[in-house]
Amino acid sequence: MADAAVAQAARSGTDDVRPLVRVEGLAKHFDVSPPWLTRVLRHEDRTLVRAVDGVSFDIPAGRTFSLVGESGCGKSTVARLVVGLYNPTAGEVEFDGVSMANLKSRREMAPIRKRLQMIFQDPYASLNPRWRVADIVAEPLRAHGLMTDRRAIQKRVGELLELVRLSARDGEKFPHEFSGGQRQRISIARALASNPEFLVCDEPTSALDVSVQAQILNLMKDLQRELGLTYLFISHDLAVVYHISDYVGVMYLGRLVEWGTARDIFRRPQHPYTRMLLDAIPDLEMSGRQRIPVAGEVPSPIHPPSGCHFHPRCPFANERCKAEEPKAIATPAGGKVRCHAIEEGRLTEEVVQHALGRD
Amino acid sequence: MAENTTREKPARKGALLEVENLRVEFPTRRGTLTAVDDISFHIDEGEVLGVVGESGAGKSMTGTAIIGLLEPPGRIAGGEIRLDGRRIDNLPYEKLRRIRGREIGMVFQDPLTSLNPLYTVGHQLIETIQTHTDMSESQARRRAIDLLAEVGIPAPERRIDQYPHQFSGGMRQRVVIALALCVNPRLVIADEPTTALDVSIQAQIIKLLKKLCSEHGAAVMLITHDMGVIAETADRVAVMYSGRIAEVGPVREVIRNAKHPYTHGLMGSIPMVGHDLDRLTQIEGSMPRLTEIPTGCPFNPRCPKVFERCRHERPELIAVEDTRVACWLYEEGEQRRTGSHG
Numbered sequence: 294m295a296d297a298a299v300a301q302a303a304r305s306g307t308d309d310v311r312p313l314v315r316v317e318g319l320a321k322h323f324d325v326s327p328p329w330l331t332r333v334l335r336h337e338d339r340t341l342v343r344a345v346d347g348v349s350f351d352i353p354a355g356r357t358f359s360l361v362g363e364s365g366c367g368k369s370t371v372a373r374l375v376v377g378l379y380n381p382t383a384g385e386v387e388f389d390g391v392s393m394a395n396l397k398s399r400r401e402m403a404p405i406r407k408r409l410q411m412i413f414q415d416p417y418a419s420l421n422p423r424w425r426v427a428d429i430v431a432e433p434l435r436a437h438g439l440m441t442d443r444r445a446i447q448k449r450v451g452e453l454l455e456l457v458r459l460s461a462r463d464g465e466k467f468p469h470e471f472s473g474g475q476r477q478r479i480s481i482a483r484a485l486a487s488n489p490e491f492l493v494c495d496e497p498t499s500a501l502d503v504s505v506q507a508q509i510l511n512l513m514k515d516l517q518r519e520l521g522l523t524y525l526f527i528s529h530d531l532a533v534v535y536h537i538s539d540y541v542g543v544m545y546l547g548r549l550v551e552w553g554t555a556r557d558i559f560r561r562p563q564h565p566y567t568r569m570l571l572d573a574i575p576d577l578e579m580s581g582r583q584r585i586p587v588a589g590e591v592p593s594p595i596h597p598p599s600g601c602h603f604h605p606r607c608p609f610a611n612e613r614c615k616a617e618e619p620k621a622i623a624t625p626a627g628g629k630v631r632c633h634a635i636e637e638g639r640l641t642e643e644v645v646q647h648a649l650g651r652d
Numbered sequence: 653m654a655e656n657t658t659r660e661k662p663a664r665k666g667a668l669l670e671v672e673n674l675r676v677e678f679p680t681r682r683g684t685l686t687a688v689d690d691i692s693f694h695i696d697e698g699e700v701l702g703v704v705g706e707s708g709a710g711k712s713m714t715g716t717a718i719i720g721l722l723e724p725p726g727r728i729a730g731g732e733i734r735l736d737g738r739r740i741d742n743l744p745y746e747k748l749r750r751i752r753g754r755e756i757g758m759v760f761q762d763p764l765t766s767l768n769p770l771y772t773v774g775h776q777l778i779e780t781i782q783t784h785t786d787m788s789e790s791q792a793r794r795r796a797i798d799l800l801a802e803v804g805i806p807a808p809e810r811r812i813d814q815y816p817h818q819f820s821g822g823m824r825q826r827v828v829i830a831l832a833l834c835v836n837p838r839l840v841i842a843d844e845p846t847t848a849l850d851v852s853i854q855a856q857i858i859k860l861l862k863k864l865c866s867e868h869g870a871a872v873m874l875i876t877h878d879m880g881v882i883a884e885t886a887d888r889v890a891v892m893y894s895g896r897i898a899e900v901g902p903v904r905e906v907i908r909n910a911k912h913p914y915t916h917g918l919m920g921s922i923p924m925v926g927h928d929l930d931r932l933t934q935i936e937g938s939m940p941r942l943t944e945i946p947t948g949c950p951f952n953p954r955c956p957k958v959f960e961r962c963r964h965e966r967p968e969l970i971a972v973e974d975t976r977v978a979c980w981l982y983e984e985g986e987q988r989r990t991g992s993h994g
Contacts, residue, residue, distance in 0.1 A: 363850040472938045502706035502877065502939075507921030507932035514931065529851065536923035536932070559925055573855040575880025577924055579904055587855045590822050 312351035313491060313523045314358075314375065318384035321345040321370050325595065342594050344370040346547035347384070352540070354490070357517070357524040359534040359555070361570070362544035363591050368527045371544075372495045375525055376411050377402070388491070407437045410484035414496035416476035420468040426479055427464030430454065433486040453482040457512060474505035478512065485516070495527045510537055531574050535559050543567045546594055546602040549621075553628020563630045565607045565640070601633065608648045609634045667694040668871045669718070669839055674731035674741075676710070676717050676895075678942075685942040687713045687726065689895040692969075695839065700865065700872040702886030702903065704879060706918075708939050710895035711875045715841050717741075718873070719756055720748045735839065754784045757832030757870070759861075761844035763824035766831070767816040773800075773827050774812035777834060784835040799830040804860060822853035829860065836868055843875045858884050879922055883907055891915045894940060894950035901975025911977045914951045949980065957981060 326332060326339040345367045352358040360368040373379045375386050377393060386393045388405055396402045410433070413419040420429055430450045434440045440449060451461030457478040468476055477497060484492055494513070498506040510533065516522060528534050534541055535555060542552035543566065551564040562568045572584035589606035592598055601619050604610040611633075619631040634640040676688035688710045695701045705711045716722050718733055720740070733741040740751055752758075760766050768776060777796035781787055787795065793812070800808035803826040816824055825845065832840055842861065846854040862885055865872050874886055882889050883903060890900040891912065899912040910916040920933025937954045940946060946953055952962040961980045969976040970983070 363852060474938055503879070504706060504918055504921045504935045505938055507923075508934050508936075510923065511931050511934055530923075531851070532923040532925050535925045536927075536929070569852060571925070573851045574925060575855070575858070575878070575884045577880045577883045577907065577922065579883050579907060587852045590820055590853060591850065 310353035310355060313354040313389055314352040314525065315387040316351075316371070316375065316384070317349050317387065319345055319348045319371065319374055319381055319386065320383040321367075321374055321379055322382045340595060343547050343597070344594065345374065345381075348542075348544070348547075348549050349384075350540075350542055350549065350552055352491075352523055352525060354523050355517070355521050356539040357526055357537055358540040358542065359526040359528060359538040360542050360544055361528055361531060361534045363529060363570075365546070365591055365594050366544040367547040367594075368529075368544050369495055372411070372493045372525060372527050376409055376493050377406075378411075403437070407433070407439070407487035408489050409491040409493065410487065410489040412477075412480050412484050412492060412494045412497045414499050416473055416480055416500065417468075419480055420476055422468050424467075425464065426454070426466055426468065426471075429468070429479060430464065430482045430486055433483060437487050439487060449486070450482075453486055454479075456485065456516070457482045472505070473501050474508055477501065477505075477509050481509075481512070481516070485520070490521070491523045491525070493525045493527075496529070497526075498533060499528070499530070506533070513537065531559075531570060543570065546591065546597045548602060548631065549629075550603065550632070551624075551628065551630040553624060553626060557624070557626035557628050561624075561626055563624050563628070563635055563640075564603075564632050565609055565634070566603045568645075569606070601631070607634075609640055609644065611639075668697045668699075668736060669695040669873070670732075670734040671714075671718065672732045672734075674714065674717060674733065675729040676713050676722065676726060677729040678726050680725070682943075686729075686945070687895055687942060688717065689945075690731070691892075691895070691897050692731075693890055693897065693900060695871045695873055697838070697871055698866070698869050699888065700862070700874055700886045702882035702889040703873060703875045703892060704877065704882050704889055705892035706877060706939055708894075708942070709892040711892050712843050713895075714892075715843050715873060715875050719752055719758060719841060720745075721752075750784075753780065754835050755838050757834070757837035757840040759825075759828050759832050759840065759842040759845045761847050763821065763828045763848070764816065766828045767824065769816050772813050772815055773819070777812070777827075777831060780831060780834045795834075796830075799833060800827070802864070803827070803830045803833075804856070805830075822849055822857065825849060825853075825857055826860065829857075829864065833864060833868060833870070837870055839871045839873065840865060841873045841875070844877070845874070846881055847876070847878070854881070861885065879907065879919065891918070894945050895942075896950060897969060897978065898951065899975060899977045899979075900969065905974050909973075911972055911975055911982065912951075912979050913955050913957050913981070917954075917956075949978070 321344050323342045323344055324339060325342050348371055350358065360371055362368050374381050388409065391405065396405065427450045430453050431446050434446055434449060440446045450464050454461050454463055459475065459478055498509050501509060517524065526537055538555040541555045541558045542549045545566050551558065551567045558567060562571055569587055573587045576582060598605050600616045601614045604614040613633050619633050621629045621631050622636050624630050672692045673690050674688055675686065675690055678685040678687060703711045717728055728741055732739055735755060740748060774796055777799065778792045781792040781795055797808045797812055800812060805811055805823060805826055819827060846857050849857060858881060876882060886903050888901060889903050889906050891898045893914050899906060899915050906915060907919065910919050917933055917935040921935060923932060935954055940950065948964045949962045949967050952958045967978040967980050969978045972982045
């Protein structure tokens with residue numbers, strides 16, 4: 294069923310399911326200038342890092358949207374903006390039809406807050422070592438005032454621990470008694486305590502071993518099915534993203550360069566950066582497939598290249614790419630891509646094959 | 653041959669590094685912990701041996717034992733390590749230090765910890781070169797510039813006088829590789845060399861390591877948790893679990909036709925692009941802590957094919973087809989055992 298809906302969405306370019314989360318023109322600039330006096334003495338202007346620079350996407354209810362990219366591309370900043378840990382410099386996040394920017398007071402925020410939760414990368418840093426697991430998991434219940442009766446809380450905590458395949462008795466223990474994977478289960482149980490609809494997961498399996506990662510990914514998929522959860526998933530690991538996502542957005546230096554259904558992004562990548570990222574995945578099946586050689590590094594986000602940020606590393610860049618920021622255009626498969634070469638029809642199969650043949 | 657430091661490509665491929673029945677122990681107040689438990693393997697000249705395993709499998713500990721850098725109270729409690737036929741596990745500190753610099757190069761995960769932030773990259777390279785050869789300062793400097801160029805650092809004449817913090821993560825790892833290759837080592841031990849790097853940089857570093865080792869004819873012990881890196885780089889791979897080798901053999905064979913149930917589960921738990929699986933293979937539980945290693949086969953509590961013998965008797969590595977496996981499902985020289993366990 295879900296697959297059919299996704300496939301249809303791929304054809305029509307939209308999902309029939311209503312978007313639970315809409316991100317529109319989202320931007321976050323950080324001021325990294327030296328102190329005022331230093332600036333005056335050196336005749337310098339303010340320095341801004343455009344960590345997120347005009348990002349727009351929708352997440353349909355009950356689906357997983359993943360942001361993927363290399364370090365410094367702004368994917369974690371988007372995650373923090375979406376849950377409201379940062380205030381956007383521009384643009385807005387809409388949750389279930391309500392713009393989060395309009396919610397000024399804590400009181401107005403509260404009903405939305407408990408409907409969205411976050412899971413962090415490091416399960417060693419995100420759990421208070423001096424609290425018992427039961428108290429950690431019960432914290433959202435108490436913070437949101439959802440339950441006050443001690444016995445009811447205890448029962449709910451037991452249910453939550455069992456939901457993430459731990460035992461209700463584990464509530465008595467402290468975090469250090471658990472392995473990394475079990476700790477991540479505790480983080481998930483805590484995130485689920487307030488019955489959220491939307492989870493933002495920032496690299497939830499990056500600190501885990503592969504066999505444990507498989508357990509957590511399976512659990513996240515099961516929970517999505519059981520509870521109808523919507524995920525925003527942040528990862529640098531393309532194989533994990535392929536496995537878990539319905540939709541994927543590829544970020545480079547603060548901008549989305551290509552986004553669409555996971556199937557299309559991985560089967561028919563359009564943007565040269567997406568192609569390069571896919572080609573950088575180690576060939577575990579040892580198929581010996583041909584790949585565009587990867588070159589260069591992500592430049593400093595403080596002084597990003599002009600025009601299309603990717604142009605210094607792009608084998609297909611020309612003068613226009615250096616000068617002009619590409620607009621989003623629709624791909625044949627229904628996704629979106631920002632690339633002059635594609636827009637102009639320069640990126641034909643022969644051109645790509647030629648690039649392959651260079652190595 | 654043993655004392656010959658000017659090296660040509662050998663006509664005969666022989667074992668460069670031999671590790672026999674190596675045990676690494678940590679005496680603690682509550683008893684002795686065994687981090688590496690009686691393992692044996694070898695690396696041939698010019699060969700890349702991948703050592704793969706999850707955290708706590710003992711793979712890094714094996715690497716540090718070989719280069720004699722175990723942190724006390726950790727110690728080698730048994731076995732022999734031979735480089736080119738000479739024992740190196742019982743050498744006095746100074747002798748081992750000389751071998752470490754001249755014959756064994758090292759690349760660690762975090763390039764920042766392997767470089768001294770207070771000295772320029774050039775200073776560190778030149779110092780290393782001069783410690784192990786009798787080159788003059790200017791000769792060593794020229795060699796350092798050549799090395800930086802070789803590892804793909806643009807404008808090496810300018811960058812040699814910069815400090816480590818002026819390099820990006822990927823470039824810093826290139827400097828560390830240059831440092832490891834300074835004196836043409838015969839063996840490079842690379843411990844998670846690409847783990848701290850982005851995917852696109854990882855691909856470049858893997859390619860570089862492979863190219864340099866084949867050009868310099870150095871053997872490589874590549875320690876990593878990432879099967880993908882192994883598939884791209886190694887000739888043979890040893891899969892470690894709880895301080896022991898579960899399976900060792902040619903990479904293609906181990907990846908495509910894993911024999912040990914642990915390797916099999918591990919391969920199934922890796923998500924792959926293009927594989928439309930609803931669920932990944934799940935190995936229940938996690939690797940036992942050093943204090944709780946079960947008797948018999950250490951994998952037995954998590955093994956889907958466990959039977960009585962696995963709980964009591966420790967399986968040794970035996971040859972099965974092209975690989976060697978430590979598992980009671982197999983018998984020496986035979987195919988998988990028939991019967992209810994197969």
